Amino acid sequence: MDGVEQKDTEANAPSVIDRYYTRWYRADMKGKPCEDHCILQHSNRLCVITLAETHPVLQKGRTIKNINYQISNACSRLNNKVSGKSKRGGQFLTDFAPLCRITCTDETEYTIYSCIRGRLLEVNESILERPALLLEKPSTEGYIAVILPKFEESKSITENLLTREQFESVVSKRSVAQSQTS
C-alpha cells in the first residue's frame, strides 16, 4: 500500500465526521439558553442529530438518570419503523418535533428536538442501555437520531441553522457575556 509516509499526521487526520459530514447548529433551542443541538449532514443528505458539546447535559459533570423516547402518551420514537429503500412508515418530523427527553441525576430535564424537517429513520437505542455513551461520545456513538430530509429539501433544511463559524461566534459572545455578569 502507498501513503505510509503520512504516518505522523495523526493529529491532523480528519475524522470520519470531518470527511463526510457538514456540521450545522441550532443554538438556544426554543429560547432555552445553551440548549444547543448539532446536526451532522452527510454528503448523501442524511442527518444525524446530536447534542452540541455546549449542551447543558454535557456540562457541570452532570450524569444521566433517564433517556425517554416516549415523547407523549400516544407517541414513542421507539415505535418508529421504516421499510424498503423508500423508508415507508417512518414518522415525518418538523423542525420542533421532540425526539426524546433526557433527565439528569440533578433532576434537570431537557427535550431534544429534531431541528430539521424529514423522515425519522432510527433513534439510538444504545444510549438507553448505556447513557454514559451520550456523555463520552456525544457526536458519534452518543447520537440521538437519524433523519432523512426530503430530496428536494436537502439544501433548504439547513437555511435556518448556524454554520460552525456562526455557532462558535455565538458561543464566544456567550462566554464574554457570562464573564461580564459574573
Next chain:
Amino acid sequence: MSPAVMLPLKEKDKPIVQKLLSAGCCARCVLRFCCVSVHAAYRQPHQETLKELQTFISSDTENGKSQDPDPAAPESTEEDNKSQDASVSEASDDPPSKKAKLDPGVSDAPPEGVKESDVCMLCLGILQDLCGPSRAVKIAETVKTENYTFDTLVLSVSLPAQLCVREHSCWLHVKKEVREKSSVLDKDDVIQVKEAFKWVMQGLVAKELGGVAVVTKSQFEVGVEFIHPETDADCHFLATTCGDCFKPTKNKLSMFTRMAVVKALEKISDSKFLKHFPCPPTRPSSSCTAQDIQCLHVSVFVAGRYNKFCRSLPQTPWVIDGERRMESSVEELIAAPVLSSFRADGFNFSSSGREDVDVRTLGNGRPFAMELLNPHTSRLSRAEMKQLQETINNSSDKIKVRDLQIVSREAMGRMKEGEEEKTKSYTALIWTQKPIQREDITFIDEIKDLTLDQKTPLRVLHRRALAVRQRVIHTMNARFLDPHHFHLGLRTQAGTYIKEFVHGDFGRTKPNLCQLLKTDTDILELDVESVDVDWPPAIPE
C-alpha cells in the same frame, strides 16, 4: 409483359374476388382472402395479378379452375423462398406507376387506364406500391450503409393497428362467400398482410444483399414500419365498446396497440362491430407512409476482470445534481475501446460488487461483464480480443483489464451468483487515536470467524433499506507500522462493509475495530486484494 404465374383460384373463389375488387381491395389482398398460400402468386407485380383477377371474374367458365389452366402448377403448397418461379422474379421490375407513386411531387395518374392506383382499403397500400423491388433496394441500402457484419437477417414488419379493424370488417364482408368455398375456412386462414409482405420482400432483399439468407430467426433484425395517420381513428370506437382492453401505458405513444386492438376485436360481437364500423371499410385517400428502416443486432456480452489503481476514480460515472464529480470512471475507460471495436450503440456495465471511489482493486481484479447494445460487429477472434485488451490497458494507467472474452447472456448470471457467497480479501491502512505497540495488535491475528451485526451504513442508507445484516470476518492479520498506524488484512464474507467495521459508523456496526482496540480507529486507505469469484474463466497470457 412476361408470362404470369397461374393463380390458384377455383370457381368458388369468384364471388369472393368479385366482392373484394368492387369494395376497393388490391389484388394481393384478394389473394389473401382467397387463402392463397402460393408465394409466387404474391411475388408477381400486383398490377399483373389484378389484370388476371379481372380476366378471371369476367370469364364465365363454369367448369373450374382459372382462365389459364396448368395442371402442373402447385395449388397451395408452401414454397421455399428460393424456389420461386423465375418468371415471377424477372417480371417484378417496377412499372412506371410505382416511382410516380412513391414520389409525392409527381402525379399518380393510373397508368394504362388500370384502376389499381387506388389505395387498397385493406392494406392501405402496403401490399401495393410499398411492397416491391424499389422498397427492397431501399432496405438493402440502409443495411449496407450501417455496415453490419451478419450471416442472416430477419425482416420484421410493423403495421398500423387499424389494419386489424379493417381486416375484421372485410372478413365480415366476405365471410359468407369464404365459408361457401370451404366450410372449414376461418378468419385465421386468411393470409396475414405481414406474411404476404414478407413473401414478396424476403427474396428481393436477399437478392439486393447479394444472397444473404433472409430467415425467420436471426441475430440481426431489419425492421420496416408503416403508419397511416389518416385512418388512426378507425380504432377509437373500440375504446368505448371494449374499454377494459385499453389501458393507458407509460411507454407507448398510443394505447391502441396492436395487441389491445386484436383482443378487443376478439371480444366484440359482429352486430356491435357493424354498428360502429363500415363494412366493407371505406377507401383511404392516401397510402401508408414508410418510417425509417431500423436495424438491430442482438446484444453481445463481453466479460473480464479489472484492476483499479487509482483512489480518485469511481466505478461508474458519478453525477450529483446533474453535475459530474469525477473526470472518468472504470466503466468508461473500459467501454470506450470495446464500443469502438464492436461498433455498438451503447452498453450496460455490471460487476461482481463494486468498490468506492477511493478504494483500489488489486490482485486478479474484479469480475465484470458488459452488454453491448446493437453491435455492428459481433464477432472478434481470440487475437482481436487480446488486441482490444491491449488497447484498453494502453489507454490508461488507472486501470488494467485481463481475461477479456465474449460470453453468453446466460453465463453472466454466474457472476451475480457468486456475489453474495464468495469471500473477498482486503488490506486497510488503520489509524489509532491512542499510541499502540507491536504486541497490542497481535491478538487480532487470533480472531477467527468474527460475526458482525452491521446496520445499513449511514453512507448508503439514503438508497438502501435499513436492516441489520450479519456478516462474517473469516480471518484478520495486523502488520505494525508505527505507534498510530498498522496494516490490517481481512478476509470477509462478501457484503461486509470494511470502512464501517473500522470506524464503527456511530456505533452502528458491532463489534467494530474501535471496540476491539479500545481506542478510536479510522481507515485511511483501503485496497481490495481479491474477489474470489471464479468467473469469467481465466485466459492464459
